[in-house]
Amino acid sequence: HVRVSLMQRPRELSLEIIDDGVGFRAEDSTKNGGTGLLGMRERVARLNGRVHLDTQPKQGTKFLVTLPLDTVERNSKPEVAA
Numbered sequence: 001h002v003r004v005s006l007m008q009r010p011r012e013l014s015l016e017i018i019d020d021g022v023g024f025r026a027e028d029s030t031k032n033g034g035t036g037l038l039g040m041r042e043r044v045a046r047l048n049g050r051v052h053l054d055t056q057p058k059q060g061t062k063f064l065v066t067l068p069l070d071t072v073e074r075n076s077k078p079e080v081a082a
Contacts, residue, residue: 008069015065023059040065 005016037053044051047067055061 011069013067013069017063018060020060023055023057023061 002017002019005014007014007016041051044065044067049065049067052064052066053061054063
């Protein structure tokens with residue numbers, strides 16, 4: 001089962017994904033050539049956001065991304081050529 005929540009607070013936007021799956025060791029996520037978590041962390045960092053991952057083998061996983069709204073709004077506006 002997976003629960004996905006998108007919440008807007010006065011100054012931030014939060015995305016929370018929680019599952020009751022098998023979990024994994026976060027440090028093992030790039031050993032087999034995987035870059036999914038690294039890529040997500042890099043994209044969130046470019047938006048001045050934060051990533052929190054809570055997972056362990058044989059337990060579920062909780063992934064939380066928090067973005068400041070001023071950054072989200074600034075990056076969603078279409079660029080105008082001068």
